[in-house]
Amino acid sequence: xxxxxxxxxxxxxxxxxxxxxxxxxxxxxxxxxxxxxxxxxxxxxxxxxxxxxxxxxxxxxxxxxxxxxxxxxxxxxxxxxxxxxxxxxxxxxxxxxxxxxxxxxxxxxxxxxxxxxxxxxxxxxxxxxxxxxxxxxxxxxxxxxxxxxxxxxxxxxxxxxxxxxxxxxxxxxxxxxxxxxxxxxxxxxxxxxxxxxxxxxxxxxxxxxxxxxxxxxxxxxxxxxxxxxxxxxxxxxxxxxxxxxxxxxxxxxxxxxxxxxxxxxxxxxxxxxxxxxxxxxxxxxxxxxxxxxxxxxxxxxxxxxxxxxxxxxxxxxxxxxxxxxxxxxxxxxxxxxxxxxxxxxxxxxxxxxxxxxxxxxxxxxxxxxxxxxxxxxxxxxxxxxxxxxxxxxxxxxxxxxxxxxxxxxxxxxxxxxxxxxxxxxxxxxxxxxxxxxxxxxxxxxxxxxxxxxxxxxxxxxxxxxxxxxxxxxxxxxxxxxxxxxxxxxxxxxxxxxxx
Numbered sequence: 001x002x003x004x005x006x007x008x009x010x011x012x013x014x015x016x017x018x019x020x021x022x023x024x025x026x027x028x029x030x031x032x033x034x035x036x037x038x039x040x041x042x043x044x045x046x047x048x049x050x051x052x053x054x055x056x057x058x059x060x061x062x063x064x065x066x067x068x069x070x071x072x073x074x075x076x077x078x079x080x081x082x083x084x085x086x087x088x089x090x091x092x093x094x095x096x097x098x099x100x101x102x103x104x105x106x107x108x109x110x111x112x113x114x115x116x117x118x119x120x121x122x123x124x125x126x127x128x129x130x131x132x133x134x135x136x137x138x139x140x141x142x143x144x145x146x147x148x149x150x151x152x153x154x155x156x157x158x159x160x161x162x163x164x165x166x167x168x169x170x171x172x173x174x175x176x177x178x179x180x181x182x183x184x185x186x187x188x189x190x191x192x193x194x195x196x197x198x199x200x201x202x203x204x205x206x207x208x209x210x211x212x213x214x215x216x217x218x219x220x221x222x223x224x225x226x227x228x229x230x231x232x233x234x235x236x237x238x239x240x241x242x243x244x245x246x247x248x249x250x251x252x253x254x255x256x257x258x259x260x261x262x263x264x265x266x267x268x269x270x271x272x273x274x275x276x277x278x279x280x281x282x283x284x285x286x287x288x289x290x291x292x293x294x295x296x297x298x299x300x301x302x303x304x305x306x307x308x309x310x311x312x313x314x315x316x317x318x319x320x321x322x323x324x325x326x327x328x329x330x331x332x333x334x335x336x337x338x339x340x341x342x343x344x345x346x347x348x349x350x351x352x353x354x355x356x357x358x359x360x361x362x363x364x365x366x367x368x369x370x371x372x373x374x375x376x377x378x379x380x381x382x383x384x385x386x387x388x389x390x391x392x393x394x395x396x397x398x399x400x401x402x403x404x405x406x407x408x409x410x411x412x413x414x415x416x417x418x419x420x421x422x423x424x425x426x427x428x429x430x431x432x433x434x435x436x437x438x439x440x441x442x443x444x445x446x447x448x449x450x451x452x453x454x455x456x457x458x459x460x461x462x463x464x465x466x467x468x469x470x471x472x473x474x475x476x477x478x479x480x481x482x483x484x485x486x487x488x489x490x491x492x493x494x495x496x497x498x499x
Contacts, residue, residue, distance in 0.1 A: 091117075
């Protein structure tokens, strides 16, 4: 059986009575999870959903998400997950582009999805947070519809930094192998583990590593619908969380949470970071404060997502994204697709079981992204003598100042070393002679102070003269994407800096 949902049936047959999902006081064991998902499958089939159809999901991290997700797969359909913060116009685009037959939304935030569904002419099904209930149910047949390895299981829309978002077509085989090699086995998950589900499940990191990895291992996934550092620490204490998975801003928020010392987080045995580069200073401070190890990995929506990782039983190198996981190959190439010499910076190209089938309905875009069987990531990295990869920066976000390449991450790393800096984003601003000038927006830790000039000097002492930011300004917080990743492209640049 190829259907990804078979993992849920197999785990239930072994661990049916064990807790599978938790959201505060609401708990669902594996038997209940399977039966609720089977009811969703029946409810969707009663609405005319057939194998190969697409079903939109506009749900946050509530119990209904895993249930509707696995129910949709059991029916043989593909899931189109969407950020619940999307506006009606954006939901409409996803529904039209994917050709979704139905969209499922949370009752407290269904307005945009319902409006979009009406415009497109498809049904919107509204469900509650703790389960779909009567809205999506039917006679439960706990079998899955058979699917082929290369049939789509999920169509995940990328952020669309250039042009409208594109739907990465992730197959059952993609997600099955990544749940195993990038999820449960990578962290050594067992049925005794409690995994923290802070990462948005509508994003591939949370979907694969938190949800699908938990189901495959038979672990319990405890959900937090809206991330807050102090709340996350309280859940770790309450549920005896053993594995925490997050993006760097989540680790920073927990590290800077008021009264962080009063929480008992001794149950934590492993933390996993991804989504964006983890500042080394944040990693060191978090590990020292909470007494646990952070393992950093790397991946993208188009790679299901995990491509590389600092392996549990190998040397860990802070600042590195590790080495390729089983079934995946990575290399560094130049603009012509040729391997770069050892030690030089090149674009990461990936080939393997995790690489998407293509962009939904966009063969030309697919050919551009995977010209020779190797997916071009747009991320720049170098590789050391041991084969470990180190991200240098996004190709598109590299700043070219007077002909010299400046990688924003290097400047941000220097800023993070300052004791008052909580968050930093380095961006390029237009310059009449140099082409671009280096600039940085900085948010300070609560109760600390630092002025822009001081921060400028701090970086100047740590990087080459052409790299340090000539413009620094303070902000309350930095713009972030749905996973908490800092969005450099959305940083507001003051008028006087633009001038």
